[in-house]
Amino acid sequence: MNKVIVISGASSGIGKAAAEYFHGKGYKVIGLSRTYPKEKYDYDYVLGDLAKESDIDRAVEEIGKLTDHVDVLVNCAGIGISGAIEYNTLEEVNKIFQVNVIGQFYITKKILPLLRAANGAKIINVGSVAGELTIPFQTFYSMTKSAVHRFTEGLRIELKPFGIGVASVLPGDTKTGFTANRYQPRVIENDLYKDRIKRSINKMEHDEQNGMTPMSVVKVIERLIGRKNMPVHVTVGFSYKFLVLLSRIFPKRFVYWIITKMYG
Numbered sequence: 001m002n003k004v005i006v007i008s009g010a011s012s013g014i015g016k017a018a019a020e021y022f023h024g025k026g027y028k029v030i031g032l033s034r035t036y037p038k039e040k041y042d043y044d045y046v047l048g049d050l051a052k053e054s055d056i057d058r059a060v061e062e063i064g065k066l067t068d069h070v071d072v073l074v075n076c077a078g079i080g081i082s083g084a085i086e087y088n089t090l091e092e093v094n095k096i097f098q099v100n101v102i103g104q105f106y107i108t109k110k111i112l113p114l115l116r117a118a119n120g121a122k123i124i125n126v127g128s129v130a131g132e133l134t135i136p137f138q139t140f141y142s143m144t145k146s147a148v149h150r151f152t153e154g155l156r157i158e159l160k161p162f163g164i165g166v167a168s169v170l171p172g173d174t175k176t177g178f179t180a181n182r183y184q185p186r187v188i189e190n191d192l193y194k195d196r197i198k199r200s201i202n203k204m205e206h207d208e209q210n211g212m213t214p215m216s217v218v219k220v221i222e223r224l225i226g227r228k229n230m231p232v233h234v235t236v237g238f239s240y241k242f243l244v245l246l247s248r249i250f251p252k253r254f255v256y257w258i259i260t261k262m263y264g
């Protein structure tokens with residue numbers, strides 16, 4: 001019987017690459033996002049906004065009509081917001097937490113009965129290196145991804161007795177639509193911050209657009225799915241693994257001295 005994989009954020013970037021890849025591998029794929037993928041696709045798709053409780057309720061109901069169990073849930077949907085903390089609005093901050101954290105929690109909660117109905121189901125949350133190392137002028141994004149990593153850890157322990165494995169993948173800069181889709185700051189340059197916001201965002205965008213391919217992340221997700229006992233967090237890419245390792249070994253003061261040089 002084909003394994004069933006539900007992928008949020010399947011209309012673009014990493015989620016879309018994952019949907020196409022796993023469909024090609026014979027999985028029954030169910031994609032989810034606010035809009036359908038722009039290019040032709042040949043798998044099931046349900047629409048839903050992760051920022052809306054009623055959308056998630058309806059989307060999961062639709063998924064329940066397509067399958068009686070879910071083997072893998074990939075929580076990939078996510079948004080970014082950049083800018084100085086001083087100029088980010090409450091509305092923006094609410095929005096990013098609603099999609100990246102609360103929405104991820106709520107869809108996972110709603111799909112749990114279907115995951116429990118499978119044998120040895122897995123949940124893979126897409127976090128970020130930015131959840132381990134706070135990137136200035138992207139602080140709220142870093143905060144949400146850090147929350148995703150903590151969510152992974154708690155969920156993993158709580159679901160262990162049910163045989164459901166939980167892990168997160170932590171991509172570094174990846175070339176996707178994420179850069180263009182990110183909420184741009186209203187204040188990019190002024191007398192207070194000079195050009196620090198602009199320089200930081202330019203570096204971030206340059207690194208993303210010259211970053212790894214979405215498939216590098218998908219391959220890591222595939223390896224995780226294939227493992228009986230998944231690691232808790234897997235960083236994608238050698239240089240990012242090294243960076244995360246250094247951040248754990250060296251004093252935080254030194255680590256953030258480097259981050260300041262890079263993005264401050």
Ligand SMILES: NC(=O)c1ccc[n+]([C@@H]2O[C@H](COP(=O)([O-])OP(=O)(O)OC[C@H]3O[C@@H](n4cnc5c(N)ncnc54)[C@H](OP(=O)(O)O)[C@@H]3O)[C@@H](O)[C@H]2O)c1
Pocket residue numbers: 008009010011012013014015032033034035036048049050051076077078079099126127128129170171172173174175176177178179181208211
């Ligand atoms: N690109 C990077 O450098 C990078 C690095 C580390 C981690 N990540 C993480 O990787 C994940 C995928 O990002 P990506 O790079 O592939 O970006 P992307 O190309 O912008 O894709 C984001 C996906 O999330 C969906 N989405 C956004 N808001 C949503 C909402 N409210 N409800 C439902 N779906 C929503 C989008 O679909 P719709 O617009 O159709 O809803 C789209 O399918 C994200 O969690 C991101 O934080 C990315």
